[in-house]
Amino acid sequence: MKKIIIILISLGILCVVGYIGCDYQEQQITKLEDKIHFLKEETVPLRFKIIEKNEDKITFLLKFYEQDENKEAFISDTITLKGQELSFDFYVVPVKDVKNNRQIKIAFPYKIFTNKIPAKNGKLLFNYYNEHGFPQVFNNANADTSFINIMTELFAKIKSGKTEEIENIYGSMVQDIYKLNEFSEGHIYQIIIHSKGGIEIKENIE
Numbered sequence: 001m002k003k004i005i006i007i008l009i010s011l012g013i014l015c016v017v018g019y020i021g022c023d024y025q026e027q028q029i030t031k032l033e034d035k036i037h038f039l040k041e042e043t044v045p046l047r048f049k050i051i052e053k054n055e056d057k058i059t060f061l062l063k064f065y066e067q068d069e070n071k072e073a074f075i076s077d078t079i080t081l082k083g084q085e086l087s088f089d090f091y092v093v094p095v096k097d098v099k100n101n102r103q104i105k106i107a108f109p110y111k112i113f114t115n116k117i118p119a120k121n122g123k124l125l126f127n128y129y130n131e132h133g134f135p136q137v138f139n140n141a142n143a144d145t146s147f148i149n150i151m152t153e154l155f156a157k158i159k160s161g162k163t164e165e166i167e168n169i170y171g172s173m174v175q176d177i178y179k180l181n182e183f184s185e186g187h188i189y190q191i192i193i194h195s196k197g198g199i200e201i202k203e204n205i206e
Contacts, residue, residue: 032095032147032150032151032154036095036096036097036104036106039067039097039104039106039138039140039195040067040195041194041195041196042192042193042194042195043067043137043192043193043195044065044190044191044192044193045064045065045067045107045109045129045137045191045193046062046063046064046065046088046109046137046190046191047062047063047065047073047188047189047190047191047204048060048061048062048063048188048189048191049061049186049187049188049189050183050184050185050186050187050189051078051185052185053084053183053184053185054084055084056082057080057081057082057083058080058081058083058084058086058114058183059078059079059080060078060079060086061076061077061078061079062076062077062078062079062112062128063075063076064076064109064128064129064136064137065137066136066137066138066139066140067137067138067139067140068139068140068141074129074136075128075129077128079112079123081112081113081114081116081117081123082114082116082117083114083115083116083117084114084115084116085114085115085175085176086112086114086175086176086183087112087113087114087119087122087173087174087175087176088109088111088112088173088174088175088191088199088201089110089111089112089113089119089122089171089172089173090107090108090109090110090171090172090173090174090199091107091108091110091158091163091169091170091171091172092105092106092107092108092169092170092171092172092199093105093106093108093154093166093168093169094106094168102196103196104195104196105193105194105195105196105197105198106138107172107193107199108126108135108137108155108158109125109126109128109129109137109191110124110125110126110158110171111123111124111125112125126155126158126159130155130159133152133155133156134148134151134152134155135151135152135155138151154166172199174191174199174200174201176201182201187203188203188204189201189202189203189204190202190203190204
């Protein structure tokens with residue numbers, strides 16, 4: 001009888017903790033809704049340049065950017081992967097912009113993989129823009145302490161794989177198709193995040 005009572009108490013505690021956790025997450029998203037209005041309708045967190053591309057591998061220079069215009073990349077890396085079809089995977093979180101009565105899609109760069117490297121074994125991107133826990137690709141002149149703290153908590157859940165705790169989160173991918181040969185050597189491309197939804201890759205023409 002004592003064992004049954006202990007089990008029931010434990011289950012009750014778990015339910016309460018789970019409820020509090022979900023409620024807390026909802027509160028954080030609500031707070032983010034009040035801060036999200038300054039994010040731009042289009043942002044370019046990533047640019048990459050194809051250095052070499054052949055039947056066996058693809059080498060490219062990857063750069064990460066903050067949201068303010070005319071900013072230099074805050075980090076870059078030259079990466080070589082087996083394969084020819086380059087794919088970029090993102091986690092997308094829909095958040096309501098209360099001030100402007102619209103919904104904004106927040107996209108976190110997640111992985112890069114190819115036709116020879118499955119998504120589960122792809123190259124993780126989090127460490128490139130992890131600035132003391134804050135996702136630096138969302139930094140801009142209007143970011144205040146509250147926004148930084150909320151985005152840091154949201155980013156922590158994504159990095160730790162606790163995506164089930166984030167309401168309506170989903171994955172989105174953009175890629176090259178080798179037969180179309182869209183990504184060419186010597187060319188620079190930018191990944192554009194549309195706040196209303198959608199991620200696309202365009203050649204960076206200056």
